[in-house]
Amino acid sequence: MSLVLILFLFMGLVAIHMTLGLPEITSGLNGLANPFLTSIYGPMFRLSEEDLKGLREAAQRGTLIPFIGAGASRLAGSPDWNGHADKALKQFVENGKFSHAQLDQLQGISARVKLSIALALQDEHGLKIDHRAILQPNEKTDPKGIRLYSGLSKLGKTFVTTNYDEWLDEYLALPADHKDGVPATEAQAIKKSRKVFHNVDELIQANLNQSDAVIHLHGSILDPDNMIFTTQHYVKHYANDRSSGDPEKENRVLTFLEHLFKEKTVLFIGYGLEELEILEYVILKARRMVEGAPLETRHYLVQGFFSHQRELMLSMETYFRRECGIKLIPFLRDEKDWDMLLDVVDHLAEKVPASDLMTLQAFKEMEGLLDG
Numbered sequence: 001m002s003l004v005l006i007l008f009l010f011m012g013l014v015a016i017h018m019t020l021g022l023p024e025i026t027s028g029l030n031g032l033a034n035p036f037l038t039s040i041y042g043p044m045f046r047l048s049e050e051d052l053k054g055l056r057e058a059a060q061r062g063t064l065i066p067f068i069g070a071g072a073s074r075l076a077g078s079p080d081w082n083g084h085a086d087k088a089l090k091q092f093v094e095n096g097k098f099s100h101a102q103l104d105q106l107q108g109i110s111a112r113v114k115l116s117i118a119l120a121l122q123d124e125h126g127l128k129i130d131h132r133a134i135l136q137p138n139e140k141t142d143p144k145g146i147r148l149y150s151g152l153s154k155l156g157k158t159f160v161t162t163n164y165d166e167w168l169d170e171y172l173a174l175p176a177d178h179k180d181g182v183p184a185t186e187a188q189a190i191k192k193s194r195k196v197f198h199n200v201d202e203l204i205q206a207n208l209n210q211s212d213a214v215i216h217l218h219g220s221i222l223d224p225d226n227m228i229f230t231t232q233h234y235v236k237h238y239a240n241d242r243s244s245g246d247p248e249k250e251n252r253v254l255t256f257l258e259h260l261f262k263e264k265t266v267l268f269i270g271y272g273l274e275e276l277e278i279l280e281y282v283i284l285k286a287r288r289m290v291e292g293a294p295l296e297t298r299h300y301l302v303q304g305f306f307s308h309q310r311e312l313m314l315s316m317e318t319y320f321r322r323e324c325g326i327k328l329i330p331f332l333r334d335e336k337d338w339d340m341l342l343d344v345v346d347h348l349a350e351k352v353p354a355s356d357l358m359t360l361q362a363f364k365e366m367e368g369l370l371d372g
Contacts, residue, residue: 076145
């Protein structure tokens with residue numbers, strides 16, 4: 001069953017409850033009679049001892065790879081997909097190349113289609129879309145962004161992201177005397193540049209094993225012409241040409257993902273329901289490359305839910321475990337909405353601090369490649 005179908009069925013269930021006047025689904029994320037669901041952080045954040053142990057072991061081996069999605073960028077002040085598309089089109093409205101009436105007609109159309117139209121307008125008028133102004137409106141000065149990415153810097157040494165912005169391109173840390181609960185400022189943050197890889201040719205195992213590095217899977221605002229936006233971009237980016245037997249046609253993206261999911265422990269952060277279609281596409285593409293191999297559940301997805309979404313949470317937990325080999329780490333959005341992710345990342349950074357990739361692990365992976 002696909003994730004889209006799960007969401008569709010859940011929305012139908014909610015509609016039936018509302019229509020028939022049945023009791024609201026409000027039992028919450030906690031209170032489930034199953035020791036696997038026991039939280040070590042209380043009712044707002046659920047992480048089992050088993051999962052904590054798995055994350056710690058991966059962190060100590062230096063093989064824990066945080067995989068960061070657009071939800072993290074939104075917390076830092078960036079727009080969502082739809083906002084990105086609308087702002088790109090508005091740049092043409094402001095320059096007299098597109099009318100307000102034309103823009104209004106596109107409301108309700110998917111963000112990917114709108115971005116395709118914006119790129120067509122870019123080619124037609126020779127007017128470059130300023131993606132940096134759209135995706136980084138505050139130039140990395142947002143207090144929530146500083147807090148979030150400081151926490152992520154404690155959690156990982158090497159990052160993979162589908163985001164285009166530069167938040168992960170620098171190591172961020174808050175000073176030791178910074179008080180919890182006080183908004184951080186850019187002046188307070190300690191910064192250090194990371195090695196940045198954003199070209200397809202740079203999607204190789206060696207770069208995944210580098211410390212203090214970030215890999216932009218879908219490109220970066222450093223190179224706007226090669227950012228992955230449209231359906232055509234995605235099809236080309238994830239095309240599987242391995243069956244041809246021609247090494248020249250090997251898709252580096254799929255080879256990279258196969259190695260990532262086979263050799264590392266991946267922790268997905270910042271993927272809301274809006275981005276799960278992209279996440280599912282990435283994961284299942286990688287899974288098809290190791291068809292027939294036993295599905296080991298050793299990756300993790302941090303995901304937020306409201307208390308009335310309990311049934312959705314349980315369905316997604318089953319789906320990701322069975323189809324993708326991923327364990328769900330849910331947190332409750334009732335009180336803080338997505339800001340709760342800030343607390344979750346801080347907790348994870350405290351309990352699962354990052355370690356450098358051990359030389360032994362690097363040699364082990366190299367031996368595996370040489371042995372075929």
